[in-house]
Amino acid sequence: MAAAKATGVAAAATSAVFRSNQELTRLARSGQLAAARRLFDEMPHRNTVSYNAMLSALARHGRLADARRLFDEIPRRNLVSWNAMIAACSDHGRVADARELFDAMPARDDFSWTLMVSCYARAGELKLARETLDRIPGKKCTACYNAMISGYAKNGRFDDAVTLLREMPAPDIVSWNSVLVGLTRNEKIVRAAQFFDEMPQRDMVSWNLMLEGYVRAGDLNAAAGLFERVPSPNVVSWVTLLNGYCRAGRIGEARELFDRMPERNVVSWNVMLGGYLRLSHMDEAYRLFSEMPDKNSISWTTMISALVRAGKLQEAKDMLNKMPFDSFAAKTALMHGYLQSKMIDDARHIFDALEVRDAVCWNTMISGYVHCGMLDEAMVLFQQMPNKDMVSWNTLIAGYAQDGQMRKAVGIFRKMNQRNAVSWNSVISGFVQNGLCFEALQYFLLMRRDAKMADWSTYASCLSACADLAALQVGRQFHSLLVRSGYISDSFAGNSLISAYAKCGRILEARQIFDEMAGQDIVSWNALIDGYASNGRGTEAISVFREMEANGVRPDEVTFVGVLSACSHAGLIDEGLRFFNSMTKEYSLQPVAEHYACMVDLLGRAGRLSEAFKLVQGMQIQPNAGVWGALLGACRVHKNDELAQFAAEKLFELEPRKTSNYVLLSNISAESGKWDAAENMRTLIKERGVHKPPGLAGST
DNA sequence: TATGCGTAGT
Numbered sequence: 001m002a003a004a005k006a007t008g009v010a011a012a013a014t015s016a017v018f019r020s021n022q023e024l025t026r027l028a029r030s031g032q033l034a035a036a037r038r039l040f041d042e043m044p045h046r047n048t049v050s051y052n053a054m055l056s057a058l059a060r061h062g063r064l065a066d067a068r069r070l071f072d073e074i075p076r077r078n079l080v081s082w083n084a085m086i087a088a089c090s091d092h093g094r095v096a097d098a099r100e101l102f103d104a105m106p107a108r109d110d111f112s113w114t115l116m117v118s119c120y121a122r123a124g125e126l127k128l129a130r131e132t133l134d135r136i137p138g139k140k141c142t143a144c145y146n147a148m149i150s151g152y153a154k155n156g157r158f159d160d161a162v163t164l165l166r167e168m169p170a171p172d173i174v175s176w177n178s179v180l181v182g183l184t185r186n187e188k189i190v191r192a193a194q195f196f197d198e199m200p201q202r203d204m205v206s207w208n209l210m211l212e213g214y215v216r217a218g219d220l221n222a223a224a225g226l227f228e229r230v231p232s233p234n235v236v237s238w239v240t241l242l243n244g245y246c247r248a249g250r251i252g253e254a255r256e257l258f259d260r261m262p263e264r265n266v267v268s269w270n271v272m273l274g275g276y277l278r279l280s281h282m283d284e285a286y287r288l289f290s291e292m293p294d295k296n297s298i299s300w301t302t303m304i305s306a307l308v309r310a311g312k313l314q315e316a317k318d319m320l321n322k323m324p325f326d327s328f329a330a331k332t333a334l335m336h337g338y339l340q341s342k343m344i345d346d347a348r349h350i351f352d353a354l355e356v357r358d359a360v361c362w363n364t365m366i367s368g369y370v371h372c373g374m375l376d377e378a379m380v381l382f383q384q385m386p387n388k389d390m391v392s393w394n395t396l397i398a399g400y401a402q403d404g405q406m407r408k409a410v411g412i413f414r415k416m417n418q419r420n421a422v423s424w425n426s427v428i429s430g431f432v433q434n435g436l437c438f439e440a441l442q443y444f445l446l447m448r449r450d451a452k453m454a455d456w457s458t459y460a461s462c463l464s465a466c467a468d469l470a471a472l473q474v475g476r477q478f479h480s481l482l483v484r485s486g487y488i489s490d491s492f493a494g495n496s497l498i499s500a501y502a503k504c505g506r507i508l509e510a511r512q513i514f515d516e517m518a519g520q521d522i523v524s525w526n527a528l529i530d531g532y533a534s535n536g537r538g539t540e541a542i543s544v545f546r547e548m549e550a551n552g553v554r555p556d557e558v559t560f561v562g563v564l565s566a567c568s569h570a571g572l573i574d575e576g577l578r579f580f581n582s583m584t585k586e587y588s589l590q591p592v593a594e595h596y597a598c599m600v601d602l603l604g605r606a607g608r609l610s611e612a613f614k615l616v617q618g619m620q621i622q623p624n625a626g627v628w629g630a631l632l633g634a635c636r637v638h639k640n641d642e643l644a645q646f647a648a649e650k651l652f653e654l655e656p657r658k659t660s661n662y663v664l665l666s667n668i669s670a671e672s673g674k675w676d677a678a679e680n681m682r683t684l685i686k687e688r689g690v691h692k693p694p695g696l697a698g699s700t
Numbered sequence: 701t702a703t704g705c706g707t708a709g710t
Contacts, residue, residue: 021701052702083703090704114704121705146705177706208707239708270709301710329710 021049028057031297031325052080059088062328062356083111090119110141117144121151146174153182158191177205184213208236215244235261239268246275266296273299277306297325304330308337317346328354332361339368363391370399375408394422401430406439421453429461437465441474456487460496467503475500495523502531522556529562538570557589564598568605576602593619597626604634609643625654636668644668 020043027036040046040054051074058067071077071085082105089098098119102112113136120129133140133148145168152161161179165171176199183192192213199206207230214223227233227241238261245254258264258272269292276285289295289303300323307316316334323330331350338347351357351365362385369378382388382396393416400409413419413427424447431440444462447454459482466475479497487493494517501510510531514524525548532541545563548555555563560583567576580599583589596619603612612631616623628651635644652662 018701023701025701047701049702054702056702078702080703085703087703109703111704118704141704143705148705150705172705174706179706181706203706205707212707234707236708243708265708267709272709274709296709298710305710327710333710 017043017045017047017050021047021053024050024053024057028053028060031061033057033061033063034326048074048076048078048081052078052084055081055088056084059084059091062092062358064088064092064094079105079107079109079112082106083109083115086112086115086119090115090122093123095119095123095125110143114141114144114147118147118151121147121154124155126151126155126157142168142170142172142175145171146178149175150178150181153179154185156182156186158182158188173201173203173206176201177203177209180206180209184209184216187217189213189217189219204234204236207231208234208240211237211240215240215247218248220244220248220250235263235265235268238262239271242268242275243271246271246278249279251275251279251281266292266294266299269293270296270299270302274302277302280306280310282306282310297323297327297330300325301327301330301333305333308333311337311341313337313341313343313346326355328356332364335361335368336364339364339371342372344368344372344374359385359387359389359392363389363395366392367395367399370395370402373403375399375403375405390418390420390423394420394426397423398426398430401426402433404434406430406434406436419450421455421458424450424453425455425457425461428458428465432461432465432468435468437469437471440465454481454485456490456492456496459485459487459493463496463500464503467500470504472504472506475504489518491517491519491521491524495521495527498524498527498531502527502535505535507531507535507537520553522553522559525553526556526558526562529559529566533562533566533569536569538566538568538572541566541570542572542575555587555589557592557595560589560591561594561598564595564602568598568602571605573602573606573608590620593621593624593627596623597630600627600630600634604630604637607638609634609638609640613643623650625651628654632668636671639671641668 020039024036024039027033027039036054036057040050043050051070055067055070055074058064058070067085067088071081074081082101086098086101086105089095089101098116102108102116105112113132117129117132120126120132129148129151133144136144145164149161149164149168152158152164158179161182165175165179168175180192180195180199183189183195192210196202196206196210207226211223211226211230214220214226223241223244227237230237238257242254242257242261245251245257254272254275258268261268269288273285273288273292276282276288285303285306289299292299300319304316304319304323307313307319313334316337320330320334331354335347335350338344338350347365347368351361354361362381366378366381366385369375369381378396378399382392385392393412397409397412400406400412409427409430413423416423424443428440428443428447431437431443441462444454444458447458459478463475463478466472466478478500482488482493482497494513497513498510501507501513510528514520514528517524525544529541529544529548532538532544541562545555545559545566548559560579563579564576567573567579576599580591580595583591583595596615599615600612603609603615609631612634616627616631619627628647632644632647632651635641635647648668
């Protein structure tokens with residue numbers, strides 16, 4: 001009697017656990033992690049299945065560390081617990097951790113082997129994946145062959161994939177589809193179509209993959225034709241074609257298809273929404289969003305990201321607050337938006353509230369501080385960051401370098417255990433930008449000794465250093481290094497050579513490089529025009545501009561900086577004014593501060609100071625230091641003390657720490673006999689603690 | 701009821 005009662009109680013408890021486990025899985029699968037966790041914590045009895053379900057739920061939501069903690073707490077781990085933990089590591093790209101678990105587990109089944117093969121294959125470690133497959137004792141399951149085939153195919157090794165497909169004992173539809181997906185994702189559409197025709201069996205996945213292949217190849221007609229032949233298209237087939245029309249901007253046809261769909265799910269709605277948002281059809285998007293029968297976190301994120309991109313940060317924030325989900329993507333999108341608008345406090349607010357932060361997130365916030373010139377804050381955050389990656393270090397180095405603090409940049413660089421090309425290039429280009437060209441070249445030599453990782457960017461910086469030093473012979477050496485390294489065929493390299501030769505006064509050699517280039521791009525033309533302009537050959541610069549137009553290359557903003565400065569150097573006032581006007585009228589380019597600086601310089605040289613000043617006052621954008629500097633320079637030549645004083649004040653506001661501005665104004669005062677003013681200026685320099693930027697003496 | 705290989709949306 002008592003025994004029967006006890007058995008009954010135990011059975012009731014078991015079925016209660018069973019039911020709770022079902023609910024736990026349901027919550028986890030519908031994305032309700034917090035609710036799942038609450039249920040799990042409140043369960044009076046848990047079995048291994050409960051732990052395994054919770055572990056997978058945590059892993060699926062990016063909480064790898066929590067999943068691992070739970071794994072370590074499981075009282076009676078079974079094979080599924082080990083497999084689930086390996087899957088979690090694999091999904092997060094933690095190959096070494098997966099391998100460690102795999103080696104430590106007490107027994108292995110088909111799942112374990114398939115997971116390990118898949119883990120290596122997804123990490124691109126095809127050799128290790130194959131070794132694992134070959135090590136499987138006894139009969140291998142179909143899934144593990146398929147994992148290997150998928151690995152080969154996704155990495156473009158189609159022959160290996162097909163060979164294994166032929167060798168395996170019992171290929172199934174997944175095996176065939178695994179090859180097909182490799183072909184379609186790698187844009188091998190012709191071979192994919194051929195393979196598709198030869199497949200002994202096809203299911204909906206095969207048809208949908210082929211559809212996707214045509215969409216990716218941009219062949220919407222072929223996709224639509226195939227769609228007509230799909231025996232009974234399912235919602236994925238419809239969505240694939242719909243997405244094709246949306247991505248191609250063919251929104252009318254997309255909407256027609258959407259309206260014709262026999263069944264729509266949240267994905268169909270999201271694709272249609274994305275189509276409108278891609279084209280900035282905000283009204284349509286809002287209408288669709290309000291009509292959606294259900295919205296998931298992707299629907300909200302799509303909408304919020306679009307608002308962020310459109311610069312509507314307040315609307316994006318309001319929407320984020322209304323969102324009933326917790327979406328990392330939506331929050332980080334808004335954070336990005338804030339950082340781009342330099343709203344650093346709002347960005348930091350989101351960052352601090354994030355429950356999970358990945359390296360990208362930390363690096364974004366750090367580079368946000370750098371972007372706002374708040375280097376101390378960037379450094380503090382960098383020091384707090386738990387797992388710094390190369391990007392974190394490089395961001396900080398570039399930040400200090402661009403701020404002129406080369407001593408700090410180098411200090412951080414030297415603390416790095418490992419460096420990549422970006423680390424070296426940040427330091428080298430930092431030296432060049434700060435006028436420390438010898439140091440740049442010195443570091444190039446160190447880089448060659450440490451590792452041969454120089455790329456076109458390295459050479460571009462070094463060539464620029466040579467140009468600034470007018471070190472023609474060293475420049476020629478870089479030219480030959482560039483030839484030997486093979487980067488010469490890169491248009492970036494060719495363009496930096498053009499600039500270097502031009503800056504060394506060798507405009508003919510610059511022209512020769514230009515003529516020998518395989519394909520001149522807009523940057524090449526700009527470099528040549530600027531080269532002629534800075535060599536005082538304004539007329540020739542303008543004729544290169546004409547040549548460029550004749551070649552059908554459309555000038556951009558940079559082109560006009562070169563052209564306007566050419567006019568300025570050559571004293572072609574009316575020509576310059578005409579170009580400045582044609583920029584907006586003919587080419588719909590909005591002038592930026594640099595163009596205004598050129599125009600001020602142009603008018604200033606001709607003594608037309610009041611016109612220059614009027615131009616500055618009429619600017620649609622805030623004049624920068626270059627503009628005021630140009631005006632100040634012109635005032636000096638033409639002895640206009642009053643305007644000089646005004647321009648200088650503006651300049652001091654913008655660049656309070658730049659000595660040369662103070663010196664320039666002091667000289668203007670002195671030249672016009674105002675010795676008191678000159679003396680005052682020198683005192684001001686001392687008072688404001690303005691000093692020359694520190695060099696690197698002693699730190700290398 | 702929990703873990704593996706192939707298809708759609710940020």
